[in-house]
Amino acid sequence: MLRFEKRENVSLKLRIFISVISVLAGLIIGAIAILLARINPLTAYKSIIIGAFGSKYTLTETLVSATPLILISVGLILVFKMNFWNIGAYGQYIIGAIFSSYFALFGPPNISRFLLLTIMTFAGLAGGAIWAIIPAVLRAYWEVNEVISTLLLNYVALYILKYFMYGFWRDPTSHGFPLSKPFAMNAQLPRIIPNSRTNLGLIFGIIAAVIIWFIIKKTKFGYEIRVIGGSKEAARYAGINVARNMIIAMIISGALAGLAGMAQLSGVIHMLQIEINPGYGYTAIIVAWLSYLDPFAAVFVSILLGALASGGYQIQITMQVPFGIVAVIESAILFVLIGSEVLMRYRISFAKGRA
């Protein structure tokens, strides 16, 4: 029989150790899955690493994948701190992308680049925030389960996007493909590394990480969020307005997911289409968890999982290994990680007989 004893505090060393073990375990489980498909896992992993870090260009592509992960995950950290499960970054990302595209596609044509990008940035933030307010208010006042509501709104957002793409936002010259007109130059975020797709969105992400760190550590709001995360009852007893804090935190989280959608379109894809990679919204959950809800750790973990995604695309093209393997590895990492959280809460020893 396993015996659990409560631990008082957890050293950083133990946390890092568990994260590293989780990633290794995830890679081993992924390797077994690859082996069962009669592919040499070492070759596959080597190709992922080369695909992610092998050249200057692939390295910049890893940063491209990391950009939305950073923006979304630091926002999720804020709401996860208060035990609010925003699973809806997928939808918030889509709505942010749609809002900002509206100005790119139908805004005044001769507007300056700076002004248009500023408008698009705010549109992306607003779109994500609006999509996040709905489940936040429903949770705050009526206790509607936010896991289910945010998730269902993801599908609603996806079909709204499809509605636009198969409807009047489709470019008449796209030969029936669900693509919008390409964005003009003044709707494109500047690239920060020459000859790459790495764009200003990455800087947005790093700024967001700093702001979220500041909010959590240095403001009254951040303090209240941590108290709510500890116990809602205790927070109410201490006179904290739980509902209001929940809604504000969700507005910030949704806004950052919406900004990620904007940055992906304006910085990378340069048009609205159905394939705008909202799946980052789910991967970012893993980032948040793997970084123990620390915004700076999230930047590094985003680059790591960005590399996995980027390398995963590469082996799909070069080795015909389906992209699902990335999800298998990611979920295995997550399983091991949450499974090992028990190590942080308790010291475990073997005891004879039942307690």
Add this chain to the structure above:
Amino acid sequence: MGAPSSQVILTMLLSAAIRSGTILLYPTIGEIFTERAGIMNVGIEGMMLIGAFFGFIVAYLTRNPYLGFFAGMLAGGLSSLIHAFISITLQGNQVVSGLALTIFGGGITNFYGQHFVNYHLSTSLKYIAIPWLSKIPVIGKVFFNQDIIVYLSYIIAILMWFILYKTKVGIHLRAVGDDAQAADAMGVNVYATRYFWTFFGGLLAGAGGAYLTIGYAPFWLDAMTAGRGWIAVALVIFAMWDPLNAIFGAYLFGSLDALQFQLQAAGTTIPASLLTMQPYLLTFIVIVLATVIVRLKHIGVPRELGLPFSREEKS
């Protein structure tokens, strides 16, 4: 030949609604029991995909859809044990574990399923008309001229209602979900109960997924459950944790699915994306309403849902 009468169309539509609803009914009943035992498993979507895929593969290879159904069920059950181990033994976060299960199911079926995309089953389930019941106008054809997996779902729904409210097993199960410490004191094995019903939830999620690929749409497509697992999670609230209510919920959504499909087939001018959106939008509205009703009436909700139990930490 004249145009089919409106009664024939209605019968066809409702009969399709039952089959579509069956895909939801299995996992909804399963999750009701998992949650009744105090474990929240939001990984239904992943378990359904696993059930759909392995059910399809076994049915394809053996040419026996029934064998496929059981294989899918078992695969769903086995996958739920990951969640059971993490949430019961290791007391990990149940929401995150369920999400991981969803991501895992999507990933593993995409990875191994690539090769089978657009493969079709050559064998299909037989419709069996129940003597004299199937002769009742409309209702007979709708409910009693179906395949055996649909009939099995009727039996399971009624049997599980009976077990939940009328047997000792049900009393113990509810005790574990409402107050694990008290159940433990009564001599109920909380861990075993939770493991069993989490596994049961996985079996039924697998069954729902397998029915999708074996009965409803006998081919394989990537991510073909398309969010039905999440609708099932929501239907648990709609059903207020009662298996009989789950029947109504599942068929309501089945009807909506069948209707939007028929409208698209009939060439309506409403854009397809708006029609396909309806089940998700309606589920969203329904869980908001159901939550408000549940709160006003204080019914159904297992009081310790999602809380880990540890014998060591008695308060």
